[in-house]
C-alpha cells in the first residue's frame with residue numbers, strides 16, 4: 244500500500260457523520276494519528292482529572308467545552324512526536340475562534356492544513372446513527388445496532404477479555420437534539436470559512452462505510468495532488 248508520510252487534515256461534520264469511523268481507517272492508509280478531541284475529553288472524564296470533572300456535565304448536556312480549554316488540549320497534543328508526520332483532526336476545530344487559533348498554531352509549527360473534508364449526511368440519518376451507536380468498553384471499537392450491528396460475540400472477543408458494549412451518555416435522544424443544534428449554530432460556519440480559504444472538499448458520507456472511505460480517499464488525493 245502506498246503510504247504517505249505527511250497528511251494534515253480536518254474531518255468536519257455533524258455528530259454521527261462518521262468522522263471517527265473514517266479516521267480510524269485513514270490511520271492505516273496514511274500512517275498518521277487520529278486526534279479526536281472528543282476521545283481526549285472522554286479519557287479525561289474516565290481518569291477523573293480536573294479537566295474531566297469540568298468537561299463531563301458540558302458534554303452530557305450536548306454543549307461545547309470552552310475554546311481556551313480546547314486550544315490548550317490541541318496545542319499539547321500536536322506537540323507530541325507522532326503528530327510531526329501529520330494528523331487527522333476529528334472534532335476540532337468546531338467554532339470560528341478555534342479555527343482561527345488552529346490556523347495560527349499551525350503557522351507557528353510550520354505545518355499548514357492540506358485539506359478539510361466535510362462529511363455530508365442527512366440529519367434524520369444522523370439521529371439514527373447516534374441512537375444506535377454502541378462502543379466496546381475495552382478496545383473502543385464502535386458498532387451500530389442499526390447500521391453496523393456487532394456480531395455475538397463481538398469481533399474484539401479474544402482481544403478484549405470481557406467485551407462489553409455501552410452507549411455514550413451524550414447519545415440520548417434529548418442530548419442528540421442539542422448537539423445537532425450546536426453543530427448548526429457554531430460549527431456549520433466553518434464550511435464557509437474553509438471554503439473561502441480553498442481548503443474544503445465535500446464527501447457524500449451516506450451509504451456503505453467502505454464506499455464512503457473510497458470517496459474520502461479520492462477527495463483527499465485530489466486535493467493534495469497525490
Ligand code: AP5
Nearest residue numbers: 258259260261262263264280281302308334372376387390
Ligand atoms: P465528539 O466525540 O467529537 O462527538 P461528535 O462530533 O458529536 O461526533 P461523534 O463522535 O458523535 O460522531 P462521529 O462523526 O465520529 O461518528 P462515528 O464515526 O462515531 O465530541 C463529544 C463532545 O465533546 C462534544 O459534544 C463536546 O461537548 C465535546 N467536544 C469535543 N470536541 C470539542 C471541541 N473541539 N470544542 C468544544 N467541545 C468539544 O459514527 C456514528 C455511528 O454511525 C456509529 O455507530 C457508526 O458505526 C455509524 N456509522 C458510521 N459511518 C456509517 C455509515 N457510512 N453508514 C451507516 N452507519 C455509519
